[in-house]
Amino acid sequence: MKASYLGAMGYAQRRTFPPTWPTPPAYNDPALSVQSYQHGIEECEFAEEMGFQWISFSEHHYSGRIATGAPSVMAAAVAERCRKARIALLGHLLPLNNPVRAAEELALLDNLTNGRLIMGFLRGTPNEDQTYNVNPAEGRGRMLEGMDLILRALTEPQPFAWEGRYYQFRTVAVWPRPVQQPLPPAIVATRSDDAVRYAAAHRLGLGVSFLPVADTAAITNKYFQWCQDAGWTPQPDQIVFRGSIYLAETDQKAWDWFHRQADRARAPGMALRNSVAQVIQAQRTGQTIDYAHVFAGSAAGDIVGGAPDLTFVGGPDSITQQIKAYHDHCGAGVIDLFFQQPSLNHRDIMAEINLFGREVLPRLQEF
């Protein structure tokens, strides 16, 4: 099993953010921001040095918690410092992005890394739809069409036009071509049947995030079945699970830390107003919305949501077993880990990476 380090590039003072999303830019001190990115890059370098095979990036907006709104820019910077690891862009939020631009960024990254790119496509969390004014009801359709268009743009050898449902382009001719032919490895990060089916039908990998083992297995089992129906078997590297982690020298130390975090309740900078969350969910699922009712219940500024609970907590033995469960029950061949918990500083993260590299990573490679 391979390990991937999520280069979240969190802002150093992210623990001070207000609970709600988006985090006002006023919280960003430019000098501290520069330092935060430098620390984040150092963490990626150190993760590679300690044996992480992938360094991943994920598109998230308007918050310093995962501060990579332009993940291709971040990936390019890190790729110049990390010269061996695969650079996994997991990934572009397709409903938000111009798919042709995304294809150009991916092709350029594959060139800059001399074929080390792994590309990922995902829809994004409910708040992300608000970033570029995307109707939540259109997110799924935009993602499915966006994937088709990107794959076409990266493989079609002649200029072409595209007449889609959401995208219309009359001249597409992506330059450069990817180094990896016909395509860099691609992961569809999803929990939804239609996107899982898409991944299976197009022989793409699957990514699942932040779910318990049983729920993840329910998704990957469907994926394996649909891959079989499509006449192929995915390789271990094509099943990626992303989870958040806190690793300490012992279980006791890890759980003591965890319980101290419980006092802080939800992670800052992630929550949505209840009214907004309700409407997004309703639009995403095609429900009729009673705006009068929604707004009447939210005048006090209720908040819901927030970061998911930690997926992996414990000492090296426990963490190894927890990760192994995703390998054994879900078929995951790559574990993509989010280390930057809000209360941790750069020194804490480096120590965790060190411990993970020494005590956990060698054991992951045994299965």
Add this chain to the structure above:
Amino acid sequence: MNPPQPPLPYTESGNGPQVAILDWTPWQTTTLADALTPSYRVINIQPPIPPPGEGQDEAAAQNTAAALAATLETAGLTQYALIGVSLGADAALRLALLRPHAVTALILVSPTCVAPEPPQTPPDPQPWQTPTQTMLAHPENPAHPPPDPARAAALAALSQQWQNANALLPQLQTPTLAIFGQEDRLIPPQAPSLWRQQAPNCNICFIYDAAHAITLDRPQALHSLASDYLQRRETFIVENRNSQINP
């Protein structure tokens, strides 16, 4: 010299610039003609498909093109845009080469006559025999009309003969738009780029969420694209819609 060709049956509708449509699919839909009728004089030709064994080769294709040309001239068309659908695109290509000064623009929807050389697989008649399963991106759509079985069988036979027209492409000077369904399973994946590469004035376009039968899968997208190309030819690539939100 070919003998004079008798006119082929056709229907006519609308007024304006002249457009001829050759739709050789197992579905005899008129949606494309209907969509163009408000702005164009549309001649919709449904030529009889040669029965199996009657010389379905390049010479027969040329004869068919000659018959089409004669029919359009009989109808009074001297200059016209030509739209060919599926195997009808194969006939349209030959007609454009036969009457280069008459055919002012060529729109080929799911053209089947170009393939990589040497052929990777022999022509397969099966898709034509079960068109609902093989030619539609969404066969479950209840709005789709059933195909005509006799027409499907005749086209299956025809598809065996009219194959590779690669050598004709460099001769094609007519402004051409070749349109392909993103999920077309009949046309070799290399075919669109061959059109773009070998035909001097050819643009190619992929229609998302459509298979071979684009006229059924995404009719509005096809109408919109075809109308734009008919109006602006190769300059259709230039965006001309106002995108201001609050002018």
